[in-house]
Amino acid sequence: MADAALEVWGDPIEHSLSPALHAAAYRQLGWDWTYGRRRVTEAAFPGELAASAPALRGLSLTMPLKAAAFAAAATRDERAALTGAVNTLLLTGAAPRGFNTDVGGIVRSLAEEGVDGVEDARIVGAGATATSALVALAELGARRVEVAARRPAAVTPLQVLGDRLGITVLPVPLTADPFAPVPLTIATLPGGAPLEPLTADALATGGGLLLDVVYGHWPTALSDAWERVGGRAVSGAGMLLHQAVLQIRIFRSGDPAEPLPDETAVVAVMRRALVGG
Known part of the structure; x- marks a missing residue:
């Protein structure tokens, strides 16, 4: 060309x-x-x-x-x-x-991990990347998504978007323990974001596959927690590649x-x- x-x-x-x-x-x-x-x-x-x-x-x-x-x-x-x-x-x-292309990057990255459909999921964090994660989950067929955030009020825009997408978005405090079991967790916290070990372990227990969108600060507090409980965690490198x-x-x-x-x-x-x- x-x-x-x-x-x-x-x-x-x-x-x-x-x-x-x-x-x-x-x-x-x-x-x-x-x-x-x-x-x-x-x-x-x-x-x-x-x-x-x-x-x-x-x-x-x-x-x-x-x-x-x-x-x-x-x-x-x-x-x-x-x-x-x-x-x-x-x-x-x-x-x-x-x-x-972030939405497609998430979808294609999850496909590489064998995830081509999901009904329930959890997003950790309620910032800008969480919005792309929610749209990606909608494309995968999700109907119920928990959003764990430090400030539950920050989840309101995601609830509004969820209504447009046909998804029930439920805010939960990031300090919740225990969390409901889900087959998939997408973490959208910035790299190096502090997280109490007890909270990380609670998220990892029954949290299914973890896609942590971080790729420059690996491992993260959450990926370490997933390893402690014997779960599977992947970084955001695949998302970066596919977007x-x-x-x-x-x-x-x-x-x-x-x-x-x-x-x-x-x-x-x-x-x-x-x-x-």
């Missing part, structure tokens, strides 16, 4: 693994594309976008820019519309097109559902890049 420049923006951004993932994919595909990173604050985002968009094919957005990217997008896919978050901007048309695959699909064709050429090989080289191989 023709030369193209793409970037990932966020604040902070130095830790991002996206450049390695995208570069590996572009080499495998034989594309002469570049993918850089830039520290952009939320306040600076509109000006940076206006100045840079003409030279870029697309952008990946990480925290704290997903809401700002949502506002900047002229059109949004369904996942972005539901979550209010855009992590991918396609800049090849007359106006930016916004997408949320990047969906981004590259978008950057290529504008359609996250259109597979890449020889996508199996592309995913394989990206996975190796993720672990530094």
